[in-house]
Amino acid sequence: AGSTDDRGIYRVFGLMPGEYVVCATPRNPNTTDFGRMEAMEQEMRALQTAAAQVSAEQTQAIRDRILSIRGSMPTEDVEATPGYAPICYPGTTAASSATPIPLGISEERSAVDFQLQLAPLARIEGVVINSTGAQITQINVTLRDASSLGGSTLNMEARPDAEGRFRLQGVPPGQYRLTARATPASPRPAAGQQQTVVGRGRGGAPPAVAGPGRPQPMTVWASADISVDGRTLSNVVLSLQQGVNVSGQIAFEGALPPPTDLTRMRVSMSPVGQTPFGGATHAQVDATGRFTLQSVPPGRYRLSASGAAGWTAESAMIGGQDTLDFPFEVKGNQNVPGVTITLTDRRTELTGKVVDGQNRPAVDYTIVIFPADQRYWAGGSRRIQTTRPSTDGSFTFRNLPPGDYRIATPVDLEPAGTSDPAVLQQLEGASMRVTLQPGETKVQNIRLGQGG
DSSP: OOOOOTTSOOOOOSOOSEEEOOEEOOOOTTSOOHHHHHHHHHHHHHHHHHHTTSOHHHHHHHHHHHHHHHHHSOOSOOOOOEEEEOEETTTBSOGGGOOOEEEOTTOOOOOOOOOOEEEEOEEEEEEEEEOSOSOEEEEEEEEEEGGGTTSOSOEEEEOOOTTSEEEEEEEOSEEEEEEEEEEEOOOOOOTTOOOEEEOOOTTOOOOEEETTOOOOOOOEEEEEEEEEOSSOEEEEEEEEEEOEEEEEEEEEESSSOOOSOGGGOEEEEEESSOOTTOSOEEEEOOTTSEEEEEEEOSEEEEEEEEOOTTOEEEEEEETTEETTTSOEEEOTTOOEEEEEEEEESOOOEEEEEEEOTTSOBOOSOOEEEEESSGGGOSTTOTTOEEEOOOTTSEEEEESOOSEEEEEEOOSSOOTTGGGOHHHHHHHHTTOEEEEEOTTOEEEOOEETTOOO
């Protein structure tokens, strides 16, 4: 990221090779900081409450502070004013429609110019309703460009007041997704109920909670798609609701007996890509291997399990879909039962050496292993790994799932190149095939110029 100078000139440096989308987000001087105004209002209400409980001298000081706050607050009747909308090269307001700029090694690109567009900036006003029955202490409202949620050029936030009212100012025309999220206060344990935290020790599992267990924080959410055309949008209602429950069973497949204390394990459901609803959702496993992830908001997720020493996740099946490879989408309000997370103690390892035509170590190459099945060619895939050979040409890949793979040795590989299926397609033609069986330790040497 970078900032323009007084002439509008910008410079972004230190970039790795790859393709980039260049966007500009202007600072509109005519928009009101309603977040600051809401904070002032809260301070003023607190001062008014305190004024009734202190001495006359302190009361006068509080009144002076209230007058100072009121004098610095903007008026309520702020009319919409024109301003500049966020824009991406070569001249689009949506990041998804932008033209990527390719950048090679040590390359400099100039004349990546685009012109800001003047647009009527609107105000969005509404209220967040808590229909969950839970005690909510803090709510976040977020506005994002609905056409490019993965890389939005506009990301505005507001904090509703004590009555749930919120306001967003300076919104350019477009299609947006307005979301609200909150974490209900955890109920205190009933009288006589004990909670014992089991320490993890060096290298141990995450702390587990014995007895009835400590409730995991959950997220309540609301969402609405809105269209902004430059006019004030009032009376937007966001009704908070709980997410869905995802429940299932831990299973073990391997030569060793399963762990005796499954309550030390934790299951996590981590979002894939950007999400307005926060981070991962966690749940503790009970003594029988059952788990329930509570109130999971909408989004695309991967499941994982941790806390069983010597065991790794082999699969996480939801309705016949392995979420370790293909993210699962949570949508609607139907709970998701019947999840099976299978752990294994059988770990694969692939070692070897890469040499040139004279049998000398070839250390100037990157070694890439990726699945032969193109369905798994995706960013963040557990089936794609890269490494660099050591000084004697040796290399090692560990913990790859069993299956058919291709190994390639490119000279210049972009850091994020393996996330691009087109790059893997190019590597496939000069790669060699290797198959890994469950728990197999295999040696596969590579002589440059050898393929198939």
